[in-house]
Each structure stands twice: as C-alpha cells, then as structure tokens.
Amino acid sequence: MDFTLPEEIEMLRKTVREFVEKRLLPISMQVEEEDKIPDEIVDEMKDMGFFGLPFPEEYDGVGMGELGYVVALEELGAANAAFGNLIGAHTGIAGMSIYLDGTPEQKQKYIPPMARGEMIGAFALTEPNAGSDAAAIETTARREGDKYILNGSKMWITNGPIANVIIVFAVTDKTLGARGGISAFIVENTFPGYRVGKVDKKMGLHGSYTSELIFEDCVVPAENLLGKPGLGFVTAMKALDMGRIGLAAGAVGAAQKALEMSIQWANQRVQFGKPIGEQQAIQWMLAEMATEIHAARLMTYHAAYKADRGERVSREAAMVKMFASEMACRVVDKAVQIHGGTGYMAEHPVERMYRDARILKIYEGTNEIQRLVIARDLLKAGK
C-alpha cells in the first residue's frame, strides 16, 4: 500500500493552490457581494484547463482522472464555493454523463468544447414534484420521426442560466417507470423551445447560478438521445457517483481552509491575558476538526482511486458524500465558534463558509438518500 500521490497530481495541487492564493482568494469576497465570478477569471480557468480536468487528453481534457479532479476541487474549495460549484456541475455530472454513456460521435462533438470551456454544461434532473424521488419526474419526451419533442420544466439547476449543453432527463415511456421509462438527452441552449426560467436567490453559493429551465415543444435531434433509450436513470446514477466524490473533495478543501483560519485566529486572539488557543476548549475543537478532515480526505482519495480503476463506487461515493458534507458542516460551525463574534460578521470568510457548507448535505442527493443507498447496498450484499 502506497499513500503517495503521483508526481503529476502533486504538481497539479501546487499549481491549483498557487492559482487559488493569487487569483481566487483575493476576489472571494467580491464574488460573494456581486453574486458573479468575473468573466476574466472564468476565462483564466478555461485556459488553465479547469473545465476538462477528468477527461482524457484526446478530448482536450487534462487527463488526470477522477483523482486529479478530486485534488483540484479540494484546492478550489479553499476559495468561494462558487468556483468549485461551476466546475462540479459542468464536469462532474454534466460532462461526465456524456463521457460515461455517450456514443463516440457524441463524445467527439461535446467533450472537447466542454473541456476547453467553450460550452458550459448543466445536469437537469430535479423538478417541482421530483427531488429525492427523482424517478417521479414529469418532463416528457415524445419521439417524432428523427426528433424528440420535450415538454416540462426543471428546477434549481446549477449553471442553468449560463449552460450551453444541458443533460435533461425525461419520461419516454410512462408505463415503465425509472428502469426503462426515463431517457437522457443532450440539449443545446439554441434548440427551439428551450428557455431559462427564474434564477433563484440562495442562502449561500453566491456567484453560482441556479435556475429553472423550461421546455416547450423543445426539438431535440434523435441522435442526441444519451445512452440507451429508457436507461437515462442509469446514466444519472453513474454520473452522480462521480459527482459525489468531487463534492466531497470540495467539502474537504473548504473545511481545511476553515481549520487553517481557526488555527491562525486561536494563536492571535488574546483573552484573559493569553491566546485563546491555550484554552483546552479551543484545542479540542481544533483537534476534532483536523481529525475529521483527515478521515474525509482519505476516504475521498480512496473512492477516486477506485473509480479510476474502473471499479463500481456507488457505495463509497454515497459514504464520502455523506461523511464529508456532515464533517464540513461541523468544522465550519466550530470555525465560527472559535472566531466568536468575528465569525458571525459578513466581512469574515468563515461567515460565508458557514452558509456555503449547508448545501452540501442537500444537493446531489440528500444525506438521507445517501444513507438509503449505502444501506440498500449493504443489505443486498448480505443476502
């Protein structure tokens, strides 16, 4: 057993960390206030290769697999969550759906421009009446000659307002349900009958856009059906497995940053004549934070490593998503506590991190659903 990361992934980490320190951390507050990532920063991220992290080089990706993707998202997690969220929805679930289940033609057509960031991706599953119960979606796709006609709406779709390529899940056969009745489609934002609806206001994740997407007799060429007809749900679950590992990595990175700020504050803030870090109460919090981060990091790397070996990771992906997101929420809560009133002030990054962490337990499958996935897998294996 060897715990060292490959040389190129260490170099990737160093490069991303430098980029985060020089370019992203200085504007994290600006992104929060303006609810927007400046265009020139998005362009820089495209030029560097952030939009194609897990994809092979022949598709203009970086070619460092899920492990490279995870390390990059971990480092990005130190800055405003909007950066990792942009990349996570784009590559982790949207691009990954095409990469995992697309035909060679679909991959050739969409992955390279997505990897270069010329096309932004979104993954549209959730609907007003279908959240955790994703199989209950009501958007329909009707075959007409060499086209499909989509009708319905999706909600809370990350990157919705800026997406050029949207992976849309729709019912193709109502009688068959989740297995056999739901298909995935690659929809471009220029297809007739597609439009962006209301853009949501959120507790956190400012700078990341989430919106409604509306399909009114939206015309999709039949060759844009993704994967096997009726098996869209399988595509969704496979992509979400990878997405969840990336999400966990972002949680680890954010928690690590919260810990580093807490350590600094504990050494610097003097009360009762000595730094608060000399109080055992503060020390215990720091020790617990560091330990949990360490556990989540190793779990995340392991899941990514397994995914890169082509092994099935549904159970591990659910475990790391659940553990890392809950860990991050506990860690940022302690970070606010260690900072005292300062940590509650909007000028301080931990205040933002506290709000940003909360979503981690909800999206890409709530943590209740993750528990369900893990337990079902355990029980099935035990039969």
Added chain:
Amino acid sequence: MKVIVCIKQVPDTTEVKIDPKTNTLIREGVPSIINPFDTYAIEEGIRLKETYGGTVTVISMGPPQVKESLKEAIAMGADDAYLLSDRAFAGSDTLATSYTLASGVRFLGGADLIICGKQAIDGDTAQVGPGIAEELDIPHITYVKKIRQIDNSRIVVERMVEGGIEVASTTLPALITVVKDINQPRLPSLKGIMRAKRTEIRVLGAFDLGVDQTRTGLDGSPTEVIKIFTPEVRAKGEMLDGDVEQQARTLVERLKEARVI
C-alpha cells in the same frame, strides 16, 4: 527563433540562512523553487515563441532534484529541458557556473537568444548571465524590462538603469537578463503538467559536454569565500519634531555638526 533560458533552482526564502561555522548556505528543510527572476525569463521565452514561432529550451546546472523545476518550466510551455549535472560540477563559483552553462549552450548548437534572470535570490551576484555571454563571445544586455523589437538579426530593448530607462540594441545571437517588469509569468497549465510528466529531462554530464574539467566545479572556481556574515541592522534614524521650518533648521544644525555642510 531558437531561445535558451537558463534557470536556477533556489531555496524558497528571501532570507537564506548561513551556517556560521562552515560559511555555507543552509538548504535543508527549505523547499526549492525556480529562482523568481528566472520565471520571467521563461515567460519571455514562451511569449517570443508564441509570437514568432521557434522553440524554447530550458537548461539548468544543479543536482538531480532540479529536474522538478525543469518540469515546471515545461508545464508552463517550454519545449524541452536539459539538466547539467555531474560530480565534476559541484562547488562551482560564478565563473565555473558560467563556463559550464555556456558549454551546455554550445552542446545544444547555440541559440538566437539566451535569456537569464537578472540575478539569483540566493547567490545574488548577477554575474552568471554576463559570464555565459563572455564565454560564448556574444553580446549581452542586462536588466531588460522590455523587448521593443526583435528579428532574425537584431534586438532592441529597454533596460533599467539608475533613475531611468535606457534603450539599447545589439545583433543576435545575444544574451539578455530580465527584470520583473518585463511580464507577468503564467502558472503552468494543467494540461502542461501532463506534458511535463511525459517529457524526459536529459541529464548532461562533464563527458557529454566535453568540458575542460580544470574549469568546472571546485577546481575551476577561483573564488574563495573567506567569510559570510549577516550584516548588522543599521542604527535607527532620528525623527525630527516640529513644523517644517523647525525641522529644516534642526536638520541644517545637525548637518553642520556632522561637518557635512
């Protein structure tokens, strides 16, 4: 255009500590980086390639661990890299370093333009760039802050001089050393990192370069370090109180007392 960039790996600190007993730099435990000025040299080389075509080759003299820095240069966009490494090069002073690097340039068939940093942040002598040029018998221009014009036979640059900017030109091949104002070095691209991983850094030793070993390493280094010490912090200046007129009066008095005026 064929460009060769010389880079030095240095400890990541502007305050290099010196072992008072041996008078040598304490390098243990300090992470290594590319000499910051040399990242500007790499960037300028890549920009020339992007504008005029050609190649950028990076060379460095140092121990095997310097490969890491050379790979970083490749990830930034350099085409290839060579490490000049041999026991026979150990203990080189600036003269021997210049000779060895010049031999490396000769081995690579010369270049239209050689770019160095203005100085290394550890050794700080700023001698190696000009030293290489002298050894190769080509012109050099130091402290370049801008390349105004370059073609196959000539280069026109702006160089920093005390109190201003000097415009200078020379024929090619030539060597320039660059200052921080010249550009903003890019970070390695993530794709470049994979290219760096695949690129093999060739190691060239004394035999490969065909150097005269009396001119390399300790044998080729006439510099004798007698003593290295940290300069004492200068005594604090005196702040003059009062309004401008009062201050001026006190100042004149003090200067008279000191027999400066």
